[in-house]
Amino acid sequence: MVLSLLLACPLVGMLVILALPKTAVRAIRGVAFVATGLALIIGLQLLQGFQPQVTAIQFQEHVSWIPQLNIYYHLGVDGISMPMVLLTVLLGFLACLASTTITERHKEYFALYLLLEMGMLGTFLSLDLFLFYVFWEVVLVPMYFLIGIWGGGRREYSAFKFFVYTLAGSLAMLLGILALYFRTGTFDMIALAQTGHTFDLAFQKLLFIAFFLGFAIKVPIFPFHTWLPDAHVDAPTPISVILAGVLLKMGGYGFFRIAYPIFPAGAQAFGWLMASLGMINIVYGAFVALAQTDFKRLVAYSSVSHMGFVLLGLASLTPEGMNGAMMQMFNHGLITGGMFLLVGVLYERAHTRDLTAFGGLGARVPVYSAMLIFFSLASLGLPGLSGFVGEFLSLVGGFGAWRWQTMVSVLGVIGAAAYMLKVLQQVLLGPLNDTWKSLKDITTWELCSIVPLLLIVLALGLYPLWLLQLQDPALRQLIAHVVGH
Amino acid sequence: MSVLLAESLQAWWPEILLSAGALATIIAGVWAKRPGPAALTAWITLAASAAALLSAPVPPASATFFGLILCDPFSLAFRWLALGVTAVVVLLIMGSPEVPQQLRGEYLGIVLLVAVGLMLMSEATHLLVAYVSMELVSLSGYVLVGLLDDTRSAEAALKYLLFGALASGIMLFGMSLLFGLTGQLAFGDIHRAVAALDASKTAALLVAISLMLAGLAFKISMVPFHMWTPDAYEGAPIPVTALLSVGPKAAGLALLVRFMTALGPAWPSVGPLMLGLTVLTMTFGNLVALVQTNVKRLLAYSTIGQVGYLLIGFAVHSRLGLEALVVYLVAYLFMNLGVFACVIAVVHDTGSESLEAFRGLARRAPIVACCCALFLLSLAGMPPLLGFFGKFLLFGSAIKAHLPVLAFAGVINSAIALYYYVNIIRLMYLVPAVQTRALIPAFPLRLALVICAVGTLLLGLFPNTLLSLVGAVTSVNLL
Numbered sequence: 001m002v003l004s005l006l007l008a009c010p011l012v013g014m015l016v017i018l019a020l021p022k023t024a025v026r027a028i029r030g031v032a033f034v035a036t037g038l039a040l041i042i043g044l045q046l047l048q049g050f051q052p053q054v055t056a057i058q059f060q061e062h063v064s065w066i067p068q069l070n071i072y073y074h075l076g077v078d079g080i081s082m083p084m085v086l087l088t089v090l091l092g093f094l095a096c097l098a099s100t101t102i103t104e105r106h107k108e109y110f111a112l113y114l115l116l117e118m119g120m121l122g123t124f125l126s127l128d129l130f131l132f133y134v135f136w137e138v139v140l141v142p143m144y145f146l147i148g149i150w151g152g153g154r155r156e157y158s159a160f161k162f163f164v165y166t167l168a169g170s171l172a173m174l175l176g177i178l179a180l181y182f183r184t185g186t187f188d189m190i191a192l193a194q195t196g197h198t199f200d201l202a203f204q205k206l207l208f209i210a211f212f213l214g215f216a217i218k219v220p221i222f223p224f225h226t227w228l229p230d231a232h233v234d235a236p237t238p239i240s241v242i243l244a245g246v247l248l249k250m251g252g253y254g255f256f257r258i259a260y261p262i263f264p265a266g267a268q269a270f271g272w273l274m275a276s277l278g279m280i281n282i283v284y285g286a287f288v289a290l291a292q293t294d295f296k297r298l299v300a301y302s303s304v305s306h307m308g309f310v311l312l313g314l315a316s317l318t319p320e321g322m323n324g325a326m327m328q329m330f331n332h333g334l335i336t337g338g339m340f341l342l343v344g345v346l347y348e349r350a351h352t353r354d355l356t357a358f359g360g361l362g363a364r365v366p367v368y369s370a371m372l373i374f375f376s377l378a379s380l381g382l383p384g385l386s387g388f389v390g391e392f393l394s395l396v397g398g399f400g401a402w403r404w405q406t407m408v409s410v411l412g413v414i415g416a417a418a419y420m421l422k423v424l425q426q427v428l429l430g431p432l433n434d435t436w437k438s439l440k441d442i443t444t445w446e447l448c449s450i451v452p453l454l455l456i457v458l459a460l461g462l463y464p465l466w467l468l469q470l471q472d473p474a475l476r477q478l479i480a481h482v483v484g485h
Numbered sequence: 486m487s488v489l490l491a492e493s494l495q496a497w498w499p500e501i502l503l504s505a506g507a508l509a510t511i512i513a514g515v516w517a518k519r520p521g522p523a524a525l526t527a528w529i530t531l532a533a534s535a536a537a538l539l540s541a542p543v544p545p546a547s548a549t550f551f552g553l554i555l556c557d558p559f560s561l562a563f564r565w566l567a568l569g570v571t572a573v574v575v576l577l578i579m580g581s582p583e584v585p586q587q588l589r590g591e592y593l594g595i596v597l598l599v600a601v602g603l604m605l606m607s608e609a610t611h612l613l614v615a616y617v618s619m620e621l622v623s624l625s626g627y628v629l630v631g632l633l634d635d636t637r638s639a640e641a642a643l644k645y646l647l648f649g650a651l652a653s654g655i656m657l658f659g660m661s662l663l664f665g666l667t668g669q670l671a672f673g674d675i676h677r678a679v680a681a682l683d684a685s686k687t688a689a690l691l692v693a694i695s696l697m698l699a700g701l702a703f704k705i706s707m708v709p710f711h712m713w714t715p716d717a718y719e720g721a722p723i724p725v726t727a728l729l730s731v732g733p734k735a736a737g738l739a740l741l742v743r744f745m746t747a748l749g750p751a752w753p754s755v756g757p758l759m760l761g762l763t764v765l766t767m768t769f770g771n772l773v774a775l776v777q778t779n780v781k782r783l784l785a786y787s788t789i790g791q792v793g794y795l796l797i798g799f800a801v802h803s804r805l806g807l808e809a810l811v812v813y814l815v816a817y818l819f820m821n822l823g824v825f826a827c828v829i830a831v832v833h834d835t836g837s838e839s840l841e842a843f844r845g846l847a848r849r850a851p852i853v854a855c856c857c858a859l860f861l862l863s864l865a866g867m868p869p870l871l872g873f874f875g876k877f878l879l880f881g882s883a884i885k886a887h888l889p890v891l892a893f894a895g896v897i898n899s900a901i902a903l904y905y906y907v908n909i910i911r912l913m914y915l916v917p918a919v920q921t922r923a924l925i926p927a928f929p930l931r932l933a934l935v936i937c938a939v940g941t942l943l944l945g946l947f948p949n950t951l952l953s954l955v956g957a958v959t960s961v962n963l964l
Contacts, residue, residue, distance in 0.1 A: 068952045108847075134868040141867060144907070148915045156915050160907065167903055171896040175880065178892070182885045 002046060003059050003075040003125050006085075009039040010092075010114040010121070017114065022107040029100070032110040036093040036117065043089035050082055052470050055477045057127065057190065065131070070186055074128040079474025080256045083326065083467060084124040084249055087333045090452070091245040092117045095238035097449040098341055101348060102150055102236065109150060112142035113238075120246050124253060129177050129187040132258075133170070136214075139247065140166055143239070151234040158227075158234035165217050165227040173214030176207045180262070193261035193481065201265050208266030211259045218251030221311065222280045225304050232300035233353075237344025240296070244303050244340055245333035252310045252329045256478065260314070264482040267317075274315035275402035279409045281308025286415025290422070295346070295353040298419060299339045302379060305412055306332045306391075312402070312409055313394035317483055321397020322475040323468055328390030330467060331378075331460065335387050338375045338453040342368070345446050346427075349439055355423065360432030361439065368442040369428050371450055378457050380420040381413055386460035493549040496556040498537035499564060500601050506530025507597035514590005523590030524579055530597060531572050538564055552671050554608040555964075562811055562958040563607030563739045566818060570732045571600040573822045573933050577724035580930035581829050584722050588632060596728060599625045603732050607739035610672040610747075610964065612660050615740055619656075619704060622733055623649045629728070630721040641720020648703065648713040656700020662693035672747035673964045680750040690751055695758075701744065704737035707796065708766040711789050718785035723832060726781060727825035730788045735814045738795060742807065745799070746963040752802060759800045764894040767793020771901045779838050780828055783905060784821075787864065790902055791817060794895055797879045801886035807959040809882045812951060813875030815944070820863040820872050823937030827857035830926035843909055845918020853926060854913045856938045863941045865906040866899050871945035 013035025017028050050058060057076035065073045077085060102109050115138070122135030140163055148159035181187060183203070184195060196204075217224040228248075232240050260267045267274075285305030292298035306328065313325025345368065347353055362369045378385040381392075391413065398406035442450075460467055494501070506526060514523035541556070549556050578584055578592055602625060605618030627649065631642025664670060666686055667678035682690060702710040718726045745752065770789030777783035795817070798810030830853055835842040847854040863872035876899065883891035926934070944951050 066949045066952065068949060068956065137868045137873075141862065145914060148911065156911060159915075160911065163907060164900065164903060168900045171899055174877070175884070175889075175892055175896055178877070178881045178884045179889075182881065 001061065002042065002049075003061055003077070006039060006042045006046070006089075007075075007118055007121055007125065009035050009042065010118040014111045014114040014118070017107060017111045020107065022105075025106045028106050028110050032096050032099070032114060033093075035114055036089075036096040039117065039121070040089045040093040043086055046077065047082070047086060050077065050470070052079055053473055055079070055473050060127075065128075069130075069181075071130045072128045072188065073131060074188065075125045076127050077125065079471040080326065080478070081124045081253070082470055083330045084246075084253050085121065087249065087330055088117070088120050088124060088246050090456075091241060091333060091337050092120075094337070094341075094449040094452060095241045095245075098241065098344065098446070099238045100445065101238070101344065105149065109146070112145050116142040116146065116242065120242075120250065123250050127189045129180070129189060129192070129258070131187075132189070133174060133177060136173075136250065137167075137170060139250070140170075143243070143247070146239045147231055147235045150236045150239070152236070153234040154230070155234045158230040161227045162231040165224065169214040169217030169224070172210050176210030176214070179207060179210070189258060189262070196262040197264050199263070199265075201269065204263040204266035205269055208259055208263040208270055211254065211263075212270070215251040215254035215259060216277075218254070219248055219307050219310070220251070220304065221277050221307075222284055222304070225281075225285075228304060229297050229300040232303070232340075233294065233296045237340060237347070240340040240344070241337045244300075245337035248303065248307055249329045249333060252307065252314075252325070255314055256326070260482055261478060267482055271315045271317065272402070274311050275398065275405040278308045278311030278313075278315060278398075279405040281305060281311060282409045282412030283308075283415065286412040286419065290415060290419045292419075293355050295343050295355055295423070295427075296340070297353075298355070298423065299336060299343060302339075302416065302419065303332065303336055305416060306336070306379075306387075308409070308412065309391050309394040312398040312406065316394075316397035316401040317479055318397040318400055319472070319476055319479060320393050321401070322479060323472055324390050324393025324395070324397055326471050326475060327386075327460075327464065327467055328394055331386045331390045331457070334453050334457050334460075335375055335378045338371075338450055338457070339379060341446075341450050341453075342372050342375060345442055350436065355426045358427045358433060358436065359430040360428070361436060362428035364432060364436060364439050365441040367447070371442065371447075371454070372428065373424060374454055375457075376420040376424055378461070380416045384461050386457045386464065388461060389464040489551070493551075496541060496549050497554075499534040499541065499568075500604055502534045502537055503530060503597055503601045503604070506533065507594045507601065509594075510597060511591055511594030514588075514594060517590070518587055520579070520586055520589035523593050524575070527575055527593040527597060531568065531575065534600075535568055538568065552673070553611045553614045554605065555610040556608060557963070558958045558961050559743075559963055560604075560608040560739070562955065563735060564604045566735050566814060567600050567603035567607070567732060569818055570603070570728065570735070570822070571596060573818075573826075573936065574724055574728045574732075576929040576933040576936075577727055577822070577826060577829060580826070580927040580933065581722065581724050582833050582927075583633075583829070584724065585634075592629065592632065592724075595625045595629055599629070599728065599732060603736040606736035607743075609740060610743065612664070612670045612672075612675075615744070616653075616657065616660065618736075619700070619740070620653060622736065623653065623704075626725075626729060626733070629725040630717055633722055637720045638722070639720075641717045644720075645713050645717040652700045652703035652710065656697050659693045659696025659698075659700065662689065662696065666690055666693060672743060675747045676749060676964055679748055682750075687751075687754070691754055694748055694751060694755055697744065698741075698755075701737055701741050702762075705734050705741070705792050706789050707762060707792060708769045708789065711766070711769070714789060715782045715785040718788075719779060719781045719838075723781065723825060723829045726784070727822050730784065730825070731818050731821055734788070734792055734795070735818070738799060738810060738814070742799060742810070743963050745802075756800070756802065759796070760888065760891065763793055763796040763800045763891060765793075766790075766796060767894060767898045769793075771898045771905075774905050775901065777905070778840055780832070780840055780842070780909075781838055783840065784824065784828070787902070787905070788821070790898060791821070791864070793898065794876060794879055797883050797891050797895060800891060801882045801888055803882060803886050804959050805878070805885055806882040808952075808955050809875065809878035811955045811958055812878055812948070813872075815951060815955075816863065816871040816875040816941070819937045819940035819944070820860040820870075823856060823860040823934060823941065824864070826926075826930050826933040826937065827853055827860070830924065830930055833926075834924045840909065840912060843912040844916045845921075846913040846924070848918050848921060850924040850926070853924065853934065856934045857913065858910050859938055859941055861906040861909055863945070865903050869942075869945050871941050871948065874945055874948045
C-alpha cells in the first residue's frame with residue numbers, strides 16, 4: 001500500500017488545489033509543499049524499509065485492472081527503481097520550494113506540477129507495461145503546459161517540439177508493447193523478462209529498436225536531442241530542474257527496466273550502437289556546450305554530454321559500467337538540478353543569461369559564487385564529488401568492452417572541464433561589469449533548495465557506497481540475466 | 486405467422502416508440518410554436534425508447550420481420566450508440582442559439598427520425614432494408630443541413646444532396662448487379678450464393694461489391710468519397726454537424742461489417758482494397774486538417790482521419806478488430822460530441838468559426854477549456870483517456886492480424902494529428918484572450934460537456950466494464 005500512498009500524495013494535492021479558489025495563492029502553495037513534502041517523507045521511509053540485498057521486487061502491489069487484456073495495476077521497487085524514486089521525490093520537493101518564482105496562474109501551475117510528479121513516480125514504480133505507458137504519457141501533458149505557459153523565449157515552439165518529439169518516440173514504443181503482448185499475452189515486465197530470452201533474435205532486435213526510439217528521444221540520444229536545448233532554455237527554472245533531473249532519467253530507466261531485461265540478445269546485438277551513440281553524446285554535447293553563450297543552453301548541452309556516460313556504462317554490461325551508469329543518472333539529477341537552480345537565481349536578478357554580459361561577480365555575490373563553483377566542479381567531475389564516481393565507473397566499465405569508444409569519450413571529460421571553467425571565468429572572474437553593481441546575493445530561501453543537493457553531492461562523492469550498495473545487487477542480477485542467455 | 490409478427494414487434498418497440506415520438510415532436514413543435522413542449526416530447530420519447538431497449542427480449546430465435554432485420558447483440562450495441570448520439574445531440578440543439586426557436590420542434594423530430602434510420606441500418610440483413618434505412622438517414626440529413634434560413638446552409642444541403650443522390654444511385658446499381666448474380670436479397674442467402682458462385686463471375690461480383698462500397702463509403706466519409714464532408718459540415722448548424730460526424734459513421738460501419746460478412750467469401754479480393762483505402766482515408770484526413778483555419782472544416786477533416794482509424798477495426802477482419810471498432814466508436818461518441826459542444830459555446834459567444842475564436846478560452850471559461858482539452862487529447866490518443874484505449878485496441882488488432890502496416894499508418898497519423906489538436910489547446914491556454922469577459926454556456930451545453938467528459942475520463946480509466954459488454958456483442962454470428 002505504501003507505493004499507492006506515494007502516488008496518492010501528489011494526486012490528492014492536485015485535487016485539493018483544484019478545489020481551492022484561484023486567489024488563495026498561499027493556500028495553494030502550502031498544499032503543494034505539503035503534498036511534495038509528504039511524498040519525500042514516504043520516499044525516505046521506503047528507503048528505510050528497503051532491503052538492498054534482496055534482488056526481488058519489494059513492496060509489490062498487484063491488483064487486476066483490465067482483466068480481459070490481462071492488465072494489472074502492478075507496482076513495486078527494486079534496486080534499479082529505488083534511486084530514481086528517491087531522486088524524484090527529492091527534486092520534486094526542492095523544485096516546489098523553488099517555484100515561488102512563479103508569479104501568475106498559481107492554481108494551474110501547482111495542479112499541473114503535482115500531476116507531473118505523479119506521472120514521474122508512476123513511471124518508475126509500475127511493473128506493468130500498459131500502466132507504464134499510461135504514466136509515461138501522463139508526464140507529457142503537464143510538461144507541455146508548464147513550459148508553454150510559464151516559460152520564456154519561444155516557449156510555445158519549445159513546448160510543442162518537446163510534445164511532438166516525445167510522443168513520436170512513445171508511439172514507436174506503443175507498437176513494441178502491442179507486438180510483445182500479442183506474442184506473450186502479458187504486460188507483466190517481470191514475466192516478460194523471464195521469457196524474453198526465448199524470443200528469436202530478429203524479433204528481439206526489432207522490438208529493441210521500437211523501445212530504443214521511445215527511450216532515446218527522452219534521454220536524449222544524438223540525433224534525437226534537438227528538443228532538449230529548446231525545452232530547457234525556455235522552461236521556467238523549477239521545470240528545467242525537473243526536466244533535466246527526472247524526465248531524462250525516464251529514458252535511461254527504460255533501458256534498465258525494459259529494453260535490457262526483456263530483449264537481452266537484442267541489447268547485446270546493439271551494444272556497439274549504444275556505446276558509439278554514448279560516445280557521440282559525450283563528445284558532441286561537450287563541444288557544443290563549449291560554443292554556447294547562453295548560460296542555460298550551455299547547461300542543457302552539458303546534460304546531453306553527461307547522459308552519454310549512462311549509455312556507455314549500459315553498453316558495457318559490466319558491474320562497474322552498469323553501476324556507473326545508474327549512479328551517473330542519480331548524480332546528474334542532483335548536479336544539473338543544482339546548476340539550473342543557480343542559473344535561475346542569476347536570471348531572476350539580471351534578466352539575462354548571456355555569459356558575456358557578466359564578469360567579476362565573485363566579489364559581488366560571494367555565497368552565490370561559492371555555490372556556482374561547487375556545482376561547476378561537481379559537473380566537470382572533480383574527484384571527491386559525486387559526479388566523478390559515476391563517470392569514472394562508466395569509463396572503467398566501458399573500457400573493457402568498448403575500448404576505442406571509451407578512449408574517445410574521455411575527450412568529453414576534458415571538454416567538460418573547459419566549458420565549466422569558462423563559465424566560472426566569464427561569470428565570476430574578471431572586472432566587474434558596472435551593470436551588476438547592486439546585484440543581490442542569493443537569499444536564504446533560495447539556499448534552502450540548493451544546499452540539500454550540495455550536501456548529497458558531497459556525501460556521495462566521499463562515500464559512494466551508500467548509493468552503490470542500494471543498486472548493486474539488482475544490477476548484478478540484471479547483468480547475469482542479460483549475459484547469461 | 487402472427488406469432489412471428491408479434492415477436493418481431495416485441496423486439497422492435499424502441500424503433501416504434503421513436504418513430505411515433507418523432508412525429509409527435511414535430512407536431513408539438515408546429516402546434517405550440519415554442520420549443521418547450523417539443524423538447525419535452527423528444528425527451529419522453531428517448532426515455533421510453535431507452536426503457537424499451539433495456540427490456541428488449543432476448544433476441545428471438547426466428548428472424549425478426551421475416552428475415553429483413555436482425556435484432557442481435559451486435560445491433561443492440563449500435564442501437565444504444567444511436568440513442569446515445571441522439572440524446573447528446575438533442576442537448577446540443579437545445580443549447581444552440583443557432584437553431585431558431587420556432588424550428589426546434591422540427592429539428593428535434595427529424596433528429597429522432599435519423600435515430601430510427603441509424604438503428605435500422607445496424608439491424609438490416611436484407612438489401613432492401615439496408616437501402617431504405619440509409620435513405621431515411623440521408624434524406625433526414627439533407628433536411629437538417631438545409632433547414633437554416635441562409636445561403637451557406639442551402640449550399641451545403643444542395644451539395645450534400647447531389648453527392649448523396651449520386652452515391653445512392655451507384656449503390657443501388659451495385660445492389661442490382663449483386664441481385665442479378667446471386668438472385669438473392671437477404672444477407673444469409675447472399676452469403677451462400679456468393680460462396681457457390683462460379684469462378685468466371687468473380688469479376689462481376691467485384692464490380693458489384695465496389696459499387697456498393699462506394700455508396701457506404703459516402704456515408705462514412707471514406708476517401709475518395711469524402712468530398713462532401715467539409716462543405717456540408719461547414720454549412721450545417723453545429724449540432725447537425727455533430728450528429729452527422731458520429732451517427733451515420735457508426736451505423737454505416739455497422740452496415741459495412743454486416744455487408745462484408747455476407748460477402749465473406751469475396752473478402753480475399755476486397756481485403757487489400759480496404760487496406761489501401763483505410764490508410765489513404767486516415768492520412769488524407771489528417772494531412773488536410775493540418776492547414777484548416779475554420780474549426781468546423783478542421784473537425785470535418787479530423788472526422789475523416791478518425792474514420793480511418795475506425796476502418797482499421799474493419800479492415801483487419803477479425804473479432805478483436807470488431808471489438809476495437811465498437812470500443813472506439815463509444816470513445817468517438819463522447820469525445821467528438823464533446824468537442825462540438827465546446828465549439829457551439831465558442832462560436833455562439835464570439836460569432837466566429839475561425840480557430841482564433843478559441844484564443845484565451847482558458848481564461849474566459851476554465852471548465853469549458855479544460856473539457857475541450859480533454860476531448861482533444863482523447864482524440865489525439867493520449868492515455869488514460871478512452872480515445873487512447875480505443876486506439877490501443879485498434880492498433881493491437883492490426884498487429885495481431887499480422888498487418889503491421891495498418892498499425893504503422895495509425896501511429897504516424899496519430900503523430901500528425903497531434904499537431905492540429907494541440908494547436909487548439911495552444912490557442913486556448915497559451916495565447917492571451919482578445920476579450921476577457923467570462924463565457925458561460927447554456928445549461929444543456931454544460932450538461933452535454935459533463936456527460937462527455939465523464940465518459941471520456943472514467944471509461945478511459947476503467948474500460949473493463951465497457952470491454953466485457955463489447956465482448957458479448959462481437960461474439961455472435963452476424964447473419
